[in-house]
Amino acid sequence: MTVIQWYPGHMNKAKNQIQARLKLVDIVLEIRDARLPQSSRNPLLDQIIGNKPKIIILNKSDLADPKITQQWQAYYHRRQQPIVVIDAQHQAHLPMILTAIQERLATKITKYQASGVKNYTIRAMCLGIPNVGKSTILNKLAGKKIAVTGNRPGVTKNQNWIHTSHYLDVLDTPGVLWPKIDDQEVAIKLALSGAIKDSLLSSLDLANFAWGFWVQYYPQILEARYHLSATELNPNLNLMFEKITATNEAAGDIDQQARQIVQAVRQGSWGRFTLDRVTAND
Numbered sequence: 001m002t003v004i005q006w007y008p009g010h011m012n013k014a015k016n017q018i019q020a021r022l023k024l025v026d027i028v029l030e031i032r033d034a035r036l037p038q039s040s041r042n043p044l045l046d047q048i049i050g051n052k053p054k055i056i057i058l059n060k061s062d063l064a065d066p067k068i069t070q071q072w073q074a075y076y077h078r079r080q081q082p083i084v085v086i087d088a089q090h091q092a093h094l095p096m097i098l099t100a101i102q103e104r105l106a107t108k109i110t111k112y113q114a115s116g117v118k119n120y121t122i123r124a125m126c127l128g129i130p131n132v133g134k135s136t137i138l139n140k141l142a143g144k145k146i147a148v149t150g151n152r153p154g155v156t157k158n159q160n161w162i163h164t165s166h167y168l169d170v171l172d173t174p175g176v177l178w179p180k181i182d183d184q185e186v187a188i189k190l191a192l193s194g195a196i197k198d199s200l201l202s203s204l205d206l207a208n209f210a211w212g213f214w215v216q217y218y219p220q221i222l223e224a225r226y227h228l229s230a231t232e233l234n235p236n237l238n239l240m241f242e243k244i245t246a247t248n249e250a251a252g253d254i255d256q257q258a259r260q261i262v263q264a265v266r267q268g269s270w271g272r273f274t275l276d277r278v279t280a281n282d
């Protein structure tokens with residue numbers, strides 16, 4: 001996982017690099033974490049890419065709550081925003097990206113075909129915040145391990161095209177944008193999913209948030225894991241420490257317990273989860 005120290009100068013540099021490369025492509029693949037369909041995006045991205053066609057790829061779907069992923073798919077369908085849900089570790093999921101590109105660029109492709117161009121190439125680039133799986137997706141598209149380099153601030157790279165086995169070329173240099181973390185809740189969600197460094201937030205804050213969230217959305221997991229009855233479960237973690245310390249996995253002082261909770265969430269020991277929710281008004 002890479003964590004970038006993000007300053008306004010860096011942001012501008014990344015923006016300029018991405019904008020320069022945008023001119024080379026027909027379509028943007030915006031990679032997000034399926035556990036955080038909203039928090040793992042940089043809201044500036046749409047401003048940066050303007051009218052360029054875009055497909056959202058919700059990656060790491062194997063870690064997300066499948067019911068909520070379906071709700072997010074419906075949410076973006078309602079907005080006519082193409083979206084693909086994948087687990088990039090599975091090669092078999094990748095054709096879904098190609099299909100979505102074909103659909104999104106159908107008019108362009110039809111034009112090529114009508115004018116007799118047989119060997120047309122569609123060019124794409126991946127964009128996203130750190131750790132969402134950009135390199136993994138590029139490697140899978142390439143069908144081999146390639147040296148993927150993000151546009152780290154201050155580093156100028158030559159870009160190469162990855163020729164996939166189809167009519168699609170993808171830039172081997174993904175655009176990296178820092179997430180918008182001026183909101184404490186977004187920062188906590190990103191830290192719980194491993195997108196930003198632990199040291200940016202206290203484990204206790206993370207554990208408190210996780211506990212409250214699980215009590216609300218996944219209570220059965222906590223009940224089973226910490227041998228609690230439904231009536232014992234309290235959303236306030238401070239009131240629960242004594243009870244959960246009785247289980248092996250959450251022993252030690254409060255800080256230690258908090259760290260264990262965060263680790264358990266990250267490792268998936270608290271099950272699959274989605275921290276961003278579609279609300280009734282969406």
Ligand SMILES: Nc1nc2c(ncn2[C@@H]2O[C@H](COP(=O)(O)OP(=O)(O)OP(=O)(O)O)[C@@H](O)[C@H]2O)c(=O)[nH]1
Nearest residue numbers: 001002059060087088089130131132133134135136
């Ligand atoms: N479970 C799961 N893990 C994934 C998936 N895709 C990527 N990963 C893992 O997530 C971590 C980050 O993946 P990368 O491909 O390095 O992410 P990136 O966006 O290129 O990250 P930066 O280089 O920090 O910008 C790695 O440990 C991957 O193995 C997925 O679909 N499911």
